[in-house]
Amino acid sequence: MLRQLIGWRFILISIAIIIIVTTIWFVNNLSKEIQAEETKKVAAWVSANKELLTASPDANLNLAIEIITTNTTIPIILTNEEGQIVDHRNLDSAKMARNTRFLPQQLEKFRKQHPPFVMTITDKPLVNNYIYYGDSVILQQIRFYPYVQLIVVTLFIAIVLFALRSNYKATQNQLWVGMSKETAHQLGTPLSSMEAWLEILKENPGSEDIASELKKDVDRLKLISDRFSKIGSVPSLEETELVNQISSMISYIRKRAPQKVTLTESSNEPQILAMICPPLFDWVIENLLKNALDAMEGKGNISINIENHPAHITIDVTDDGKGIPKSMQEKIFHPGFSTKKRGWGLGLSLAKRIIEEYHQGRLYVKWSEQQKGTTFRIWLRK
Structure with missing residues (x-):
């Protein structure tokens, strides 16, 4: 039973490692694809804004406006050449209200995550704005998914191993109890017979020393029988x-x-x-x-x-x-x-x-x- 328990433990841990490694590989590839798509969306958003700035009065800007308005997931911060925040989109307004340092902190975070897009406002003189962007909430959740799965799989394995160990201990307890009760029961019959023979021996003159020593052995056997009966309960x-x-x-x-x-x-x-x-x-x-x-x-x-x-x-x-x-x-x-x-x-x-x-x-x-x-x-x- 112990070997089976160790075998099951090895199998479960091996399966868990395979699941986690496969999940991490899949999620990493998926997150890279989503990140590439989000970078394309930001690039399209920047191009749409450029078109709005440079378009003639009679130009059809419906597509550009749609591209700009449909970006509701990727957080964006717009800065001027001096690094001052000019505008932002898709950031938590509640956090901004509670923390005045929230926007600068997010800007610093976005700078580390992705290189900015440059958007030229005027050619003469040359004036540029910089668009910094971060990962969407969905992308962040996908990246955390392997860790969540790791916790779930670990808990599952722990519960299964605990159940197997409890089952092993219960089986072992039943074995101990059964063996102890049977031993006490088997000792009981010859002990009763020996006590009867001991009484007969005591009645024979000259057998006192033998009876005394035999009584010690009978008492010892009775003690052993009592011990086994107590283990069985x-x-x-x-x-x-x-x-x-x-x-x-x-x-x-x-x-x-x-x-x-x-x-x-x-x-x-x-x-x-x-x-x-x-x-x-x-x-x-x-x-x-x-x-x-x-x-x-x-x-x-x-x-x-x-x-x-x-x-x-x-x-x-x-x-x-x-x-x-x-x-x-x-x-x-x-x-x-x-x-x-x-x-x-x-x-x-x-x-x-x-x-x-x-x-x-x-x-x-x-x-x-x-x-x-x-x-x-x-x-x-x-």
Whole structure:
């Protein structure tokens, strides 16, 4: 599903790039054609004005007058030889009324856009006027169209990717829930049978030690079953003292860790309260500690540091093992990704899900350097 999502993302981005590049090419060609047509219209307008100035009294000026009056879209400013504005056409009168600098600003803008047309008023002495013109509103809108389309296409792709990602997450959630419920259900039947056999064993004299050890394993299996059942539903959070909760899990791991591994714990306060689901939170700590043990290969140090801040709590699990390459620091949380030959790649994925979805916190690699160690950080909102 993840590969399909990445594939769809690549296809959508490729289509978007093709659409945008094609649109920009087409709009640039179209705007050049429209600009050329507008330049011809201004040239015709200038010629019509010249004809009006030089025509004899009995000349037919209907065509010239029509050319002049039909220009209602291209903005024009007429100046004398000293650069003073003599006349203007097709400019926003409301803006001119509000801003006395509007006309000079437009003149400066037109000078940068197009070279002026020269219109001779008299030959002797030679007097010229200069016609400056700008782009019509339609041409300006056409030039902005690719940017508008870029925003629309980007929003469309973002919505589609969000929908695909939401669908992927929903499918993943259904898989987790289904797997968790089925696991809890499958564990339930043999557990009930084992508890019955345990009661029978207790009644036999001389079997007390065996029964005691077997009860620990049964309780452990019941805890695992309880954890899976809670993942399959929305767990309830309760106010819990974190230092003791984590300390008990460290004690459990310490008994099962190699003798050359040292586990230490510290906190900036003796008691720190947090809203957690104890069985699932223990699972996360257990997972991080077991990963640290695997990284050290039988010897080294593991430290757990808990810090209480005004708005949040942090738990850092640090080992001095082989470290995690930067290229893998995000991948290790993906379901199915494992560096172990027999690993399922579900431990860290489940841990991240428990912290981020059920506890509304964060679990991430705070620091890691190859052959020096790794720090995983749990961040919990108060």
